Amino acid sequence: MFERILIDSLIRSMQxxxxxxxxxxxxxxxxSVLKLPNFAHAEFVTVGxxxxxxxxxxxxxxxxxxxxxxxxxxxxVALVSHITVFRPFEKQKSSIxxxxxxxxxxxLIIRYVLFLTADTFDLFDQRIQVPLEIWYRTDNFIxxxxxxxxxxTSIVLVIALSLLLNATPLGREMRxxxxxxxxxxxxxxxxxxxxWLTWLLVGALAxxxxxxxxxxxxxxxxxxxxxxxxxxxxxxxxxxxxxxxTILGAYVVAFSENTIMQVxxxxxxxxxxxxxxxxxxxxxxxxxxxPEGFTxxxxxxxxxxx
Amino acid sequence: xxxxxxxxISLLLLIMIALPVQGQDDVETxxxxxxxxxxxxxGSFGTDFTRGIELAVMQMNAELExxxxxxxxxxxxxxxxxxxxxxxxxxxxxxxxxxxEVIVGPLTTSEVLGAKQFADENGVVIVAPASSGIPGAIPGxxxxxxxxxxxxxxxxxxxxxxRSRGYENIAIxxxxxxxxxxxxxxxxxxxxxxxxxxxxxxxxxxxxxxxxGEATALSADVAQLSGSGNTAVFCICFLADAQKLLxxxxxxxxxxxxxxxxxxxxxxxxxxxDAGHAQFLQSVNFISVSFTDTATPxxxxxxxxxxxxxxxxxxxxxxYAFDAANIAxxxxxxxxNDGDAVTGMLPFVANHYIGTSVQAYLDDNGDQAIAFYGIFxxxxxxxxFIEIGTYNGSTGLLEMNE
Numbered sequence: 001m002f003e004r005i006l007i008d009s010l011i012r013s014m015q016x017x018x019x020x021x022x023x024x025x026x027x028x029x030x031x032s033v034l035k036l037p038n039f040a041h042a043e044f045v046t047v048g049x050x051x052x053x054x055x056x057x058x059x060x061x062x063x064x065x066x067x068x069x070x071x072x073x074x075x076x077v078a079l080v081s082h083i084t085v086f087r088p089f090e091k092q093k094s095s096i097x098x099x100x101x102x103x104x105x106x107x108l109i110i111r112y113v114l115f116l117t118a119d120t121f122d123l124f125d126q127r128i129q130v131p132l133e134i135w136y137r138t139d140n141f142i143x144x145x146x147x148x149x150x151x152x153t154s155i156v157l158v159i160a161l162s163l164l165l166n167a168t169p170l171g172r173e174m175r176x177x178x179x180x181x182x183x184x185x186x187x188x189x190x191x192x193x194x195x196w197l198t199w200l201l202v203g204a205l206a207x208x209x210x211x212x213x214x215x216x217x218x219x220x221x222x223x224x225x226x227x228x229x230x231x232x233x234x235x236x237x238x239x240x241x242x243x244x245x246t247i248l249g250a251y252v253v254a255f256s257e258n259t260i261m262q263v264x265x266x267x268x269x270x271x272x273x274x275x276x277x278x279x280x281x282x283x284x285x286x287x288x289x290x291p292e293g294f295t296x297x298x299x300x301x302x303x304x305x306x
Numbered sequence: 307x308x309x310x311x312x313x314x315i316s317l318l319l320l321i322m323i324a325l326p327v328q329g330q331d332d333v334e335t336x337x338x339x340x341x342x343x344x345x346x347x348x349g350s351f352g353t354d355f356t357r358g359i360e361l362a363v364m365q366m367n368a369e370l371e372x373x374x375x376x377x378x379x380x381x382x383x384x385x386x387x388x389x390x391x392x393x394x395x396x397x398x399x400x401x402x403x404x405x406x407e408v409i410v411g412p413l414t415t416s417e418v419l420g421a422k423q424f425a426d427e428n429g430v431v432i433v434a435p436a437s438s439g440i441p442g443a444i445p446g447x448x449x450x451x452x453x454x455x456x457x458x459x460x461x462x463x464x465x466x467x468x469r470s471r472g473y474e475n476i477a478i479x480x481x482x483x484x485x486x487x488x489x490x491x492x493x494x495x496x497x498x499x500x501x502x503x504x505x506x507x508x509x510x511x512x513x514x515x516x517x518x519g520e521a522t523a524l525s526a527d528v529a530q531l532s533g534s535g536n537t538a539v540f541c542i543c544f545l546a547d548a549q550k551l552l553x554x555x556x557x558x559x560x561x562x563x564x565x566x567x568x569x570x571x572x573x574x575x576x577x578x579x580d581a582g583h584a585q586f587l588q589s590v591n592f593i594s595v596s597f598t599d600t601a602t603p604x605x606x607x608x609x610x611x612x613x614x615x616x617x618x619x620x621x622x623x624x625x626y627a628f629d630a631a632n633i634a635x636x637x638x639x640x641x642x643n644d645g646d647a648v649t650g651m652l653p654f655v656a657n658h659y660i661g662t663s664v665q666a667y668l669d670d671n672g673d674q675a676i677a678f679y680g681i682f683x684x685x686x687x688x689x690x691f692i693e694i695g696t697y698n699g700s701t702g703l704l705e706m707n708e
Contacts, residue, residue, distance in 0.1 A: 001526055008522050016516070112345065119350045125546035127553075127580040134557050142557050217516045218549040222346075227515045262519050272520050273482040273511045 074207025390420025415439025
């Protein structure tokens with residue numbers, strides 16, 4: 001039985017870790033390129049999930065169409081947030097604390113718009129209409145279609161993002177912004193255009209991860225918020241600047257929440273009620289012992305901020 | 307002459323101005339506090355409950371006016387946010403800003419317990435229309451849980467169902483809050499008292515992002531228990547959590563082989579909206595109980611007036627908020643706007659109140675003491691829940707129609 005539990009939890013860690021990675025990369029991007037610890041990211045994730053729900057009911061149950069439209073809608077919401085709230089604060093040269101508060105405010109506004117919408121159209125706790133199917137089965141574990149949607153999609157997107165950042169002019173511009181904002185402006189990088197594209201990218205990542213998270217669980221206005229601490233823990237493990245560090249951080253958090261939690265429950269009877277404490281414990285330990293996270297492990301790679 | 311005339315006109319004007327003021331002063335206003343969750347996951351319940359309460363107040367004020375009674379009720383509401391802390395703040399805000407001594411609400415047992423200390427210490431009466439968690443059953447406090455019966459009735463009903471279905475062991479997954487902990491604990495006692503065997507419990511934190519780990523642990527528990535007899539799963543979960551659990555359970559090689567029971571909030575069309583979940587629940591003979599409404603002379607008038615006033619029919623349990631408001635107001639009319647007097651008088655009034663769906667009757671804890679449950683399973687086409695029996699909480703009698 002222990003072997004089955006262990007394998008099952010490892011598969012789950014991989015699945016959840018992939019989703020955390022998608023969400024956390026968005027946070028790392030906003031933090032390093034836009035200098036914003038964006039808590040509204042949680043609501044971009046939820047917007048993506050609600051878009052997926054509506055698309056699956058009214059347009060198509062094809063996951064590619066669902067993910068595509070979720071990415072577009074969440075991107076638009078992210079960009080509108082930038083234009084209407086974050087950019088005016090930037091122009092006032094507001095401190096990071098004010099920007100942090102502004103991100104909370106944006107998140108709350110979006111959340112309560114979602115609450116009102118869900119209330120009006122009875123969209124609380126709904127399932128995205130993508131049926132669950134068993135695609136691979138052995139004596140010890142089962143892999144569903146959700147696993148094969150989540151893990152490869154995340155890996156492909158992470159690779160695509162890495163290529164974008166490392167092998168395209170836009171990526172170089174984004175990294176220049178992350179490295180030295182004023183210098184980037186002086187050497188003629190179109191700062192505002194890069195910011196717009198970054199917000200679109202961040203929104204798309206959140207939208208896709210929200211849709212996938214919704215397919216895996218169910219959709220409610222709080223779904224992004226309840227997962228955001230784990231995602232921030234992953235981003236903090238990545239030092240809030242390193243892509244590979246963030247991805248590794250995402251899998252470490254998912255492994256802690258799933259495999260380690262499962263083993264502690266099975267061997268020592270530790271209640272699953274302690275599971276929400278795990279991201280907090282990770283954040284505190286990392287900030288105390290290794291504030292730079294995993295950044296140092298990936299010095300040779302191209303991180304966003306060198 | 308002109309001076310006298312202007313003096314007379316001034317006097318007349320003064321009298322005209324003073325008269326309505328004098329009339330208004332004669333009307334005494336009682337503030338009825340309303341503490342409900344207007345935001346958060348329970349926001350839709352709170353909004354609908356408040357409409358039910360406001361309707362009761364409108365009807366009562368109209369009757370008082372028509373009868374020439376110079377008392378009017380006024381609603382003062384605050385948002386509990388669906389949390390214990392929020393409930394405490396809401397009740398405190400209402401009391402301190404309006405002087406209200408009677409509050410209708412909050413919604414859940416966690417919220418009611420959150421507001422309890424302030425209410426008890428300040429002589430404020432809480433009339434909760436839908437709280438049923440066992441930890442809320444406390445004698446001698448200022449909390450009255452009218453209309454909706456406490457979960458010890460549901461625990462007995464589930465224990466009786468388990469006995470009648472021949473379950474020897476039960477694996478419970480429950481939310482780690484007063485509702486989940488109380489029902490799991492009470493069910494275990496009742497199940498084992500009725501000759502049941504081993505019970506394992508897995509608690510999960512409220513509002514979990516997902517429940518896949520808990521599902522794996524539940525599967526392990528079932529595998530272990532199945533070795534010593536017929537085992538079933540008992541899901542004491544909220545609807546959204548159950549959906550997350552089913553997403554994993556429906557492909558689990560062990561959880562698909564045993565029968566399932568679930569608490570009454572799972573008797574919802576939303577649980578069957580996903581075809582895979584519906585088929586799974588049908589295949590595991592999922593069974594649940596739900597507090598059955600019975601028609602009373604007040605049922606139709608309530609639904610009709612609510613629909614006429616708000617355009618939509620009342621949502622689930624809204625009638626209990628309407629009833630709770632009526633019980634609170636009738637008590638205040640009898641005892642005055644005084645918390646201590648209302649505490650003493652409310653059981654007498656409640657015990658003589660015919661509700662919109664059930665007769666109110668309170669036990670020594672100030673909780674509803676009449677419970678009558680319908681027993682539900684998933685229909686053969688997995689599209690809806692159908693009633694297959696009843697459980698009478700007063701007699702402990704389980705009657706199955708199939």
